[in-house]
Amino acid sequence: MAGHRPGLRGTAGRGTRAEGGHRVSPEGIAETSPKKAPPLRIGNASGFYGDRFDAMREMLTGGPLDVLTGDYLAELTMLILGRDRQKDPRAGYARTFLRQLEECLGLAHERGVRIVANAGGLNPAGLADAVRELAGRLGIPCRVAHVEGDDLTAAHPGSLAAHAYLGGFGIAACLRAGADIVVTGRVTDAALVTGPAAAHFGWRQDDHDRLAGAVVAGHILECGTQATGGNYAHFTDHPRSTFLHPGFPLAELHEDGSSVITKHDGTGGVVDIGTVTAQLLYETGAVRYAGPDVTARLDSVRLTQEGPDRVRVDVVRGEPPPPTLKVGLNRLGGFRNEVVFVLTGLENEQKAALVRDQMEAALANAKSRPSDVTWELARTDRTDAPTEETASALLRLVVRDADPEVVGRALSGAAVELALASYPGFHVTAPPGKGSPYGVFEAAYVEQGAVPHTAVLPDGSRVRIDPPARTRALADLDEQPVLPEPLPDGRVRRAPLGCVVGARSGDKGGDANVGLWAPTHDAWRWLAHTLTVDRFRELLPETAGLTVVRHVLPNLRALNFVVEGLLGEGVASQARFDPQAKAFGEWLRSRHLDIPEVLL
Known part of the structure; x- marks a missing residue:
């Protein structure tokens, strides 16, 4: 990968492109040419740590790509990686990514596809070193870069992991320097798309509408097959076989920030206005979708069905980003334990009341009562049920406390001792064990300029990424949209x-x-x-x-x-x-x- 530099274009093989001979400079910015930069074809191969292992190979072999992204981080993932790092300071990144690369690095090199992933987690430098070692062992030339600066754990005592959400310009700097693989820590999910797009098209930090278009495309891609029919409310509108193995999505991103969302030909799933709308609405809030690079106006987005499995996304408006970055704080909140009582047949309300009174009395008489006790009765039972399971309700008891002993031995002993002394048909789904730790996520904010956003280039040199020159605080109230005329009254x-x-x-x-x-x-x-x-x-x-x-x-x-x-x-x-x-x-x-x- 390190020898020939096709910039961000390489899906027609290493060398000239089939599309008019357009080339990209070694810095990753389109060279001066009478023609506009060709679209950038960006695919996704992971929506979370644990997603389909074969997706990287499927995306590399399924059709042409320029860049392949992978999103491995979620709020819960950062906590998991933080606990990994506690056990081993060399850990803290998504090991699945390395195993996928072992199978696919040769394919990416052969097809000229660059890979950008946030799999670095809490240790992007460690993952970058591991990728170099892997490439050397496989004998594949590969230029590796990484992005760091997001780790603010030292500034937040008591946190297991505290990381700022960085934007895409560190990724862009790495690609402009000729990186084949860029790994990052905590960046926004959309940064995996805004970074390659900024490098390919030469966008500046104040190209707000273009960046907003890339943010929207990135948000649609970030959760993988959720954009191609996975977890889709209207899945019954299509044959069941359509969704047995949905393909991963890709975006054909254009210089003006517009895009076409699609997937490789012949893969499963569906890309239509419904699947794209569903993903656009996923885990968003107000009409202003704020990020470190730009604030995208979701109320400006226009979707058009351009053809089978092709949805055009355009007219996206952008505004300057906020002056602050979000920081995800993960800490251990304490210990929890639970037991689920099975209540079968008649009088399940009374059975639940009896065992609840018994357990409350046992917990009150214990050396220390858990600080938080929660009961929930799920009436899954049916009248005159044909099976024992469908005749049963579930009563769930969850306890939490800072002391593992309080939620462990006390709960387990009390529940087990009731086995022959409670309601008729007493049994539990599983015997309660020791208390297990649970995490807490909180959000904080820090000035953009206070975070040392840094691109570590393939040659080891370090480039500090300046914060945006223009920022704008989010409005306290969104503009009130004009509602459509009400539907006339009728039956x-x-x-x-x-x-x-x-x-x-x-x-x-x-x-x-x-x-x-x-x-x-x-x-x-x-x-x-x-x-x-x-x-x-x-x-x-x-x-x-x-x-x-x-x-x-x-x-x-x-x-x-x-x-x-x-x-x-x-x-x-x-x-x-x-x-x-x-x-x-x-x-x-x-x-x-x-x-x-x-x-x-």
């Missing part, structure tokens, strides 16, 4: 909300979001006026007492609701049955309300 029928809208939900720290979109203009007219915050609360009683904010995205015919504090202290704290709110939107879609018959 209604009681039916699930999901009969007429799609949804996608997820987590951001302790908050949950659920985005809903309407497939037709009439459905949007009804949705925009019907699903108010008050109606949302009625349909989802678990949101009672929490702050719920509604954001309107008319261009996408979508609403985005953010529920603050639903997930407690974040996914690692396991505060809720669905700790990442992955199925929160599907619960909402299952709720019944009066829907106009013309929509059904």
Whole structure:
């Protein structure tokens, strides 16, 4: 890889491109030419640490690419890597990435595809060294660079890992210097696309509309197959075989920041306005989607079905980024334990009350009662059930405390001792064990200039990335969008909300979001006026007492609701049955309300 430098273009083989002979300079910026820089074809091969192992090979062999990205980091992943680093200071990065490279580095070299991944986690320099060692062992020339400066753990005592979310210009500097592989620590997911795009097209930090377009494309790609039909609300609109093995997405990014979202020919899944809208709404909030490079206006995005499995994304407006960077703080919150009692047959409410009183008394008499005790009864039982399992309800007890002994031996002993002394049919799904540690995620903010964003180039030289010259604090209130005309009154029928809208939900720290979109203009007219915050609360009683904010995205015919504090202290704290709110939107879609018959 290190010998011939085709810049960011290389899918027609090492050397000249098949597209008019356009070349890119060794710095990765398009050379002066009467022709515009050709589109940059960026694919994704990972949406999380543990995603499909073969995806890297599939993307490299499935069709032409210029850059292949991989997103390995999530809030929970940083905690996992932090614990790894505690055990071994040389650890702290996604080892799966190295194993994938061992199989695919030769393919990437042969096809001239550059690889950009945030798999460096807490130790990007360590991963870069490991990649060099691997390339040397395989005998494949490869120029490796990395991005660092995000690690602010030392400035946040008590944190297991504290990392700022960096932008894409460190990645761009590495690519301009001729890197074949760039590994980073904590960057924004979209930075994996804005960096290569800025290098390829020569964008500056003030090219806000172009950068915003790349941010939107990056957000669509970041979760892999969620953009090609994975976890898709309307999956039943297609043959089941369509989604057995969905292909990973790619974007054809243009110099003006517009893009076409697609996938390799012949791969499974679907790319249409619905799948792209679903991913656009995933884990976002207000119409201003702020990042370190630019603030993208999600209310400006226009989606057009350009052809089978091709969705054009354009008219994206950008604004200067905020003056601060988000910092993800991960710390150990304490220890937790749980036991799930199985209640079968008749009088399950009374059985639950009996065992709850027994356990509460046992915990009260213990040397120390856990600081947090939570009960939840899931009525999964049915009347006159044909199987024992469908006749059973589940009563879940979760305890938390700073002392592992308090949540360990005390809970286990109390639950086991009730085996012959409680409700009829007493048994548990699994015997409780020792307390296990849980994590807490918090967000902090720091001035952009206070973070030493640094590109470490293939020759070892270090380049400090300046913060944006222009920044703009986010407005306290978004502009109020113009709602469509209400749907005229008519006959209604009681039916699930999901009969007429799609949804996608997820987590951001302790908050949950659920985005809903309407497939037709009439459905949007009804949705925009019907699903108010008050109606949302009625349909989802678990949101009672929490702050719920509604954001309107008319261009996408979508609403985005953010529920603050639903997930407690974040996914690692396991505060809720669905700790990442992955199925929160599907619960909402299952709720019944009066829907106009013309929509059904």
